[in-house]
Amino acid sequence: MIEGRTGSWETVIGLEVHAQMISKAKLFSGAATDFGAEPNTQVSPVDAAFPGMLPVINRHCVEQAVKTGLGLDAEINLTSVFDRKNYFYPDLPAGYQISQYQQPVVGRGRVSLDMPGGGRREIGITRLHLEQDAGKSLHDQHPSLTYVDLNRAGVGLMEIVSEPDLRSAEEAGIYLRKLRSILRYLGTCDGNMEEGSLRCDCNVSVRRPGEPYGMRCEIKNLNSIRYVIQAIDYEARRQVDILEEGGRVEQQTRLFDAERGITRPMRSKEEAHDYRYFPDPDLLPLLLDPEWVARLRGVLPELPDDKKARLTVAYGLSADDAGVLVAEKETALFFERAAQGRDAKAAANWVMGDLFGALNRLGVGIDGSPVSADQLGALIDLIGDGTISGRLAKEVFAEMVTTGADASAIVEAKGLRQVTDSGAIEAAIDAVLTAQADKVGEYRAGRDKLYGFFVGQVMRATQGKANPALVNELLQKKLAG
Amino acid sequence: MSDGALLALTLAEAREGLGRKQFSAREFAAAYNDAVEAAKPLNAYITPTPERALAMADAADERLARGEALPLDGIPIAVKDLFCTRGILTTAGSHILDGFLPPYESTVTERLWQAGAVMLGKANLDEFAMGSSSTTSWYGPVENPWRRPGDNRPLVPGGSSGGSAAAVAARAALAAIGTDTGGSIRQPASFCGIVGLKPTYGRCSRWGVVAYASSLDHPGPMGRTVRDVAVMLQAMAGHDIRDSTSARVPVPNFEAALTGDIRGMRIGIPKEYRVDGMPKEIEALWQQGVDWLRAAGAKPVEISLPMTRYALPAYYIIAPAEASSNLARYDGVRFGLRVEGESLEEMYELTRGAGFGAEVRRRVLIGTYALSAGYYDAYYLKAQQVRTLIARDFETAFGRVNCILTPTAPSAAFVIGEKTDDPIAMYLNDVFTVPANLAGLPAASVPAGLSSDGLPLGLQITGRAFDEETVLRVAGVLESAAQFRHLPSFVAEGRR
Numbered sequence: 010m011i012e013g014r015t016g017s018w019e020t021v022i023g024l025e026v027h028a029q030m031i032s033k034a035k036l037f038s039g040a041a042t043d044f045g046a047e048p049n050t051q052v053s054p055v056d057a058a059f060p061g062m063l064p065v066i067n068r069h070c071v072e073q074a075v076k077t078g079l080g081l082d083a084e085i086n087l088t089s090v091f092d093r094k095n096y097f098y099p100d101l102p103a104g105y106q107i108s109q110y111q112q113p114v115v116g117r118g119r120v121s122l123d124m125p126g127g128g129r130r131e132i133g134i135t136r137l138h139l140e141q142d143a144g145k146s147l148h149d150q151h152p153s154l155t156y157v158d159l160n161r162a163g164v165g166l167m168e169i170v171s172e173p174d175l176r177s178a179e180e181a182g183i184y185l186r187k188l189r190s191i192l193r194y195l196g197t198c199d200g201n202m203e204e205g206s207l208r209c210d211c212n213v214s215v216r217r218p219g220e221p222y223g224m225r226c227e228i229k230n231l232n233s234i235r236y237v238i239q240a241i242d243y244e245a246r247r248q249v250d251i252l253e254e255g256g257r258v259e260q261q262t263r264l265f266d267a268e269r270g271i272t273r274p275m276r277s278k279e280e281a282h283d284y285r286y287f288p289d290p291d292l293l294p295l296l297l298d299p300e301w302v303a304r305l306r307g308v309l310p311e312l313p314d315d316k317k318a319r320l321t322v323a324y325g326l327s328a329d330d331a332g333v334l335v336a337e338k339e340t341a342l343f344f345e346r347a348a349q350g351r352d353a354k355a356a357a358n359w360v361m362g363d364l365f366g367a368l369n370r371l372g373v374g375i376d377g378s379p380v381s382a383d384q385l386g387a388l389i390d391l392i393g394d395g396t397i398s399g400r401l402a403k404e405v406f407a408e409m410v411t412t413g414a415d416a417s418a419i420v421e422a423k424g425l426r427q428v429t430d431s432g433a434i435e436a437a438i439d440a441v442l443t444a445q446a447d448k449v450g451e452y453r454a455g456r457d458k459l460y461g462f463f464v465g466q467v468m469r470a471t472q473g474k475a476n477p478a479l480v481n482e483l484l485q486k487k488l489a490g
Numbered sequence: 491m492s493d494g495a496l497l498a499l500t501l502a503e504a505r506e507g508l509g510r511k512q513f514s515a516r517e518f519a520a521a522y523n524d525a526v527e528a529a530k531p532l533n534a535y536i537t538p539t540p541e542r543a544l545a546m547a548d549a550a551d552e553r554l555a556r557g558e559a560l561p562l563d564g565i566p567i568a569v570k571d572l573f574c575t576r577g578i579l580t581t582a583g584s585h586i587l588d589g590f591l592p593p594y595e596s597t598v599t600e601r602l603w604q605a606g607a608v609m610l611g612k613a614n615l616d617e618f619a620m621g622s623s624s625t626t627s628w629y630g631p632v633e634n635p636w637r638r639p640g641d642n643r644p645l646v647p648g649g650s651s652g653g654s655a656a657a658v659a660a661r662a663a664l665a666a667i668g669t670d671t672g673g674s675i676r677q678p679a680s681f682c683g684i685v686g687l688k689p690t691y692g693r694c695s696r697w698g699v700v701a702y703a704s705s706l707d708h709p710g711p712m713g714r715t716v717r718d719v720a721v722m723l724q725a726m727a728g729h730d731i732r733d734s735t736s737a738r739v740p741v742p743n744f745e746a747a748l749t750g751d752i753r754g755m756r757i758g759i760p761k762e763y764r765v766d767g768m769p770k771e772i773e774a775l776w777q778q779g780v781d782w783l784r785a786a787g788a789k790p791v792e793i794s795l796p797m798t799r800y801a802l803p804a805y806y807i808i809a810p811a812e813a814s815s816n817l818a819r820y821d822g823v824r825f826g827l828r829v830e831g832e833s834l835e836e837m838y839e840l841t842r843g844a845g846f847g848a849e850v851r852r853r854v855l856i857g858t859y860a861l862s863a864g865y866y867d868a869y870y871l872k873a874q875q876v877r878t879l880i881a882r883d884f885e886t887a888f889g890r891v892n893c894i895l896t897p898t899a900p901s902a903a904f905v906i907g908e909k910t911d912d913p914i915a916m917y918l919n920d921v922f923t924v925p926a927n928l929a930g931l932p933a934a935s936v937p938a939g940l941s942s943d944g945l946p947l948g949l950q951i952t953g954r955a956f957d958e959e960t961v962l963r964v965a966g967v968l969e970s971a972a973q974f975r976h977l978p979s980f981v982a983e984g985r986r
Contacts, residue, residue, distance in 0.1 A: 058819040104818020285861035290705035
């Protein structure tokens, strides 16, 4: 809710996400799709729309779209149609984009969100359709000319359209993270927003709670979740201000100016393109074999929601912890490998605590972790079998992060093996108690608080290697004297 | 053999002569190169390729010498300049494709070269295949090698494959390939007194053919005899994975279908094809065709194709709609003509304004309008519904008959410039040919007689989808019965 001068307003948001499919070849040509190649080196005559060239659908891309549809719990349309969306622009070589208009390959589905305060929200998916990406116009290469790079022209996109079910910028952010997580689990989109693999158009309107939808504006082409949140917050506030001044919100397409944190108009409804959609006569309707779809359904990987449920049951994790661990597929895999046959809660704490901290400092993802899951598991084993104490384990872990060495090697090299010889510990205790005779007197006179001091002295005397349980047991005996 | 005798051979005869080493492919190609040069006044070719022809002929001679002859070895053909040919100027008859050298070869031409055919050059055509007269080309109008006796005015060869038809009729090509979107192979075949076949949609790949209206464009062969056309089609046909609309169906032996036996066959005669204003002589020729087929043992059956009257209007919505989108790529950015402007929009406008001729601009405008928001349902969608009904008409008819006999065109060739100012009169040329495009059915035009003013007239056989065999067989019977031996004045009077 937005609190305005005249009362509360509800923001209504629907997102159109353009997700670039993971595919070696383009949607309708065999040209490569690698990011960052030299301009115009990944362009076939089909992509450049040379005369007489014809599109041929890439079967793998259809498979990716159907998998994604299944992952969104959506209807798969066994018949879908490719349409031409006609408009002129130099980075659109054919003068039309091949897309799906009235009959998309995927119909209604849903995404379930875990809300920060607990609880779930279900967001409806309207559709998912296949379409080609355009090339890139480069306006910064020459003072008066525009350059065109067609490497991206024809790359396969999935446009995933949500229902207007989102109610705040934060919710939109949660939705996008969840969607990205699902796509990554499925292996259908790498979700890399910096490289443009995931881009988002936001439809935003505001209304009084319970009233019909207000007039919406569309904010185009946002390429980070942070921008999505900023843009929606700004846009909703802008609309509330207009309405509270007694004005009317005009239907518009707007752009987000990231530097100034504002949205500004790109074109109004009157200037909207007439795309003259019609079925592409170069392509036959896309017909899917129901058995093929069923096979894809059968081999669908475990998705975040299912994985989270399983982790809470199988490992006894809290819902929050499980939620953190499954957000990225790689993290969940790492955790499960490290936790296998061990204290799972300890493994979860290590991953979410020391490991995440180290990765953050290093600025790498879990794929770039200097400590492997097996290495972390071995460290946990050393704690479990009493070889090292939990406190020393943190030092060992820090050393592992720096050197990449195994925990056992570090323990051996540094002589960190825990002392469990009660004779040695007794000797250390005796030395401490002798040196601190005054304090012993005070303790025995009733200053119980000094107990911790004695433990600390003993641990220091043993360089932290003394087994804490043994220290406790022997120290109490001696003090009781 | 003399050049004149070489040029008089049919494809089938030339194949035999080459096989028996009566003459070499090089001699043959040289004779045709000379004929192409001599036929220059007809403007049938945009780009002759005489050196390429000789090189291809030499390669054919080597294979012939080794006894490894290919089906079309040494056969010199004209290629409508709508087929992309690697490294050879490809214009579509348009200024906007100035200097365009395709880096690829169309599937159909590739297959013809693989079969040993020899390329004489790129044939003139209506700009982007839009027209029925071959007068809209940036490279000037094509002249029909026929003239009315005692009348020196040049006639149109029909269109849009008018250069291909004129070249074959003038003996400046042994055979040719064209494309047929609304009659563009059959109508010029009729006007020039040759055989033209539009195969079933999907029979010949459209890959590498400059698109006019994708759902209606059909590459096909043109030749002097039905057999010649069958041999050409054999090399051209077949599935192509690069064209999603090309059909995965077996390719039969088309020449073997020419048995001459049509006994017991039922020939549909659609009553709705007696259109207003059709010359009596065309109706008479049609009746003559019916009689010939009956005499050969077939049974004429009156059928009804009631939706035919809507075919032309539907065609002139669908074809321009697809064209308006297909031609959007000619924007001056990547190839062909560019006229610089102050802004991007101005560059587009100047380039397309200068690059496209009047007929192309007209169809782009019509098509853009038909697809516009608010008009789509009334025009494009309605036209597609009509198209479905027309196809259904044919299906119903083919439940009773094996093929359908009609005239090819409602008139003989007309004088260049005669109908140019009246697009509607021009569009009426396609009234008998358009239905087969809308339904994707195979149809052939066979020269069947002369008009009262001495010009060739064709009859059209339309068949079931992928039944080119029946079309060719019946066409062959008509050809035998008609004994059309007339020569165009350009050949008969030795004007070249």
